[in-house]
Amino acid sequence: MLQLSEMVMAVVFAVLLATTKGVESRKAWRENAEGEYLEYCVISCRAKSASLTDFGGVGDGTTSNTKAFQEAITYLSQYESEGGSQLVVPPGKWITGSFNLTSHFTLHLHKDAVLVASQDECVILFRTTIISFYGRGRDNTEGGRFISLIFGTNLTDVVITGDNGTIDGQGEVWWQKFKRGQLNYTRPYLIEIMYSENIQISNLTLVNSPSWNVHPIYxxxxxxxxxxxxxxxxxxxxxxxxxxxxxxxxIEDCYIVSGDDCIAVKSGWDEYGIAFRMPTKQLVIRRLTCISPFSAVIALGSEISGGIQVVRAEDIVAINSESGVRIKTAVGRGGFVKDIYVRGMTMKTMKWAFWMTGNYGSHADNGYDPYALPVIQNINHHEMAAENVTMAAELEGIPGDPFTGICKSNVTITLAKNVKKLPWNCTDVAGISSCVVPQPCEALAYQVPGSVAACNFPEESLPIDNVQVQVCSYGRKHWR
Structure with a gap:
């Protein structure tokens, strides 16, 4: 069997070529007599453009550009009501601490630009407020955490893009501190947008994030x-x-190699999420490729206390990952996971194809309600194939609070050689199945093919499917 690194190298180029075919936001750099010219597709074009070098930025891999980013964005914010603005990061290696975005704004990384997160904690701005939905930091019991490298809150019409420009989080030092228990506050994310609307994050390479990579929230x-x-x-x-x-x-046309879930859908933790009551809903995931040997391709939870409803995922490729589709919850979470549809998923070398658990037990604190039970219902998997799988499914609901409305149809799972476990393990779940190999547990009652429209993927579009992009351009005679 190929080692993981060999597998990654073998599939990455083919996958990227295949997955980017559907991306509307394609870009092209061209040289001409006037200099370098860029065309790209985003949700909004801008009336005013500038380069980071206009504000003293130096892309030599040594100079700090935190001040240059902050001053550039502050200056460009004056054009919010005059057609918006764009900040272009030219070729080079740009060291920077955290900076905040503004509305009606585009941050664009040149294809040869590498934005590198500073390791100087003095320039990593610190947020001490407790996240409303979580109650405390993820890495510790304190409420504070380091702010994300690129951050924005209460914004409208923001684009973070590039012709596959790179953002490097330099996460190794953070991972080691976390493993040694040396962090007093939660690690930063790479990109985080909060309480905002009309956001596009596209055509970038993100490497070595200290923790989560992309976190749109509220x-x-x-x-x-x-x-x-x-x-x-x-x-x-x-x-x-x-x-x-x-x-x-x-979320579409993405390629992810991760130490945790490739896509993790969330909505708050225990009593904090229940009180805030802001669900994740109307989510589309398509043309995703994932490698994650120790986690899931798509995870719903474990923080679902505000609810998750109407998720549609299709054309997914999973390679050497722990589980394909996973639901994680527990007594005390409350909330719900409803109306989930997945189709056209291909899995190779998996521990589980499907995994649901009502015993994912960590809590924010001791203030959670032990009677707050989650509702898991109408979970649909259709037209899926997996090979070299250790176990088809581990489906574990909650005693007295079963997971219901589970539907699996046209699913073929080929088990790995010499597997000794039963292919299906089901407790406190109920649903139906049709044309599933190997045969599911009795809790998923067999339906004669054609007798029901089992697990049919909804055909009507969601509002986010109707969002359009437009061709924009930028030209500059000299980059440096």
């Missing part, structure tokens, strides 16, 4: 397209894309 109308995310598969909590209490989100 936001609406979010496009994440053509993103490549790479992290060592043993790096802690390097989730790929985590839509969190968001409405109308579309």
């Amino acid at each position: 936001s609406s109308n979010v496009l994440v397209q053509g993103i490549t995310i790479l992290a060592p598969v043993t790096s802690p909590n390097t989730d790929g894309i985590n839509p969190d209490s968001c409405t109308n989100t579309r």
Whole structure:
């Protein structure tokens, strides 16, 4: 069998070529007599453009550019009501600490630009407020955490893009501190947008994030397209894309190698999420390829206390991952996971194809309600194939609170050689199955093929499917 590194190299180029075919936000750089000219497709064009070098930026891999980013964005914010603005990061290696975005704004990385997260904690701005939905930091019991490298809150119409320009989080030092228990506050993410609307994050390569890579939270109308995310598969909590209490989100044409879930859908933790009551809903995931040996390709939870509803995922490729589709919850979470549809998923070398658990037990604190039971219902998997799988499914509901409305149809799972476990393990779940191999547990009652429209994927579009992009351009005679 190929080693993971060999497998990654073998599939990455083919996958990227295949997955980017559907990305509308294609870009092209051209040389001409006037200099270098860029065309690209995004949700909004801008009236004013500038280069980071206009504000003293130096891309030599040594100079700090935190001040240059902050001053550039502050200056360009004056054009919010005059057609918006764009900041272009030219070729080079740009060291920077955290910086905040502004509305009606585009951050564009040149294809040869590498934005590198500073390791100087003095320039990593610190956020001490407790996240409303979580109650405390993820890495510790304190409420504070380091702010994300690229951050924005209460914004409208923001684009973070590039012709596959790179953002390097330099996560190794953070991973080691986490493993040694040396962090007093939670690690930063790479990109985080909060309480905002009309957001596009596209055509970038994100590497070595300290923790989560892309975290839209409490936001609406979010496009994440053509993103490549790479992290060592043993790096802690390097989730790929985590839509969190968001409405109308579309994730497509992405390639992720991760030490945690490739896509993790969330909506708050225990009593904090229950009180805030902001679900993630109307989420589309398509043309995703994932490698994550120790986690899931698509995970719903474990923080679902605000609810998750109306998720549609299709054309998914999973390679050497722990589980394909996973639901994680527990007594005390409350909330719900409803109306989930997955189709056209291909899996190779998996521990589980399907995994649901009602015993995912960590809690924010001791204030959770032990009577807050989650509702898991209408979970549909259709037209899926997997090979070299250790176990077809581990489906574990909650005694007295079963997971219901589970439907699996046209699913073929080929088990690995010499597997000794039963292919299906089902407790406290109920549903139906049709044309599933190997035969599911009795809890998923067999339906004669054609007798029901089992697990049919909804054909009507969601609002986020109707979001359009437009061709924009930028030209500059000299980059430096």
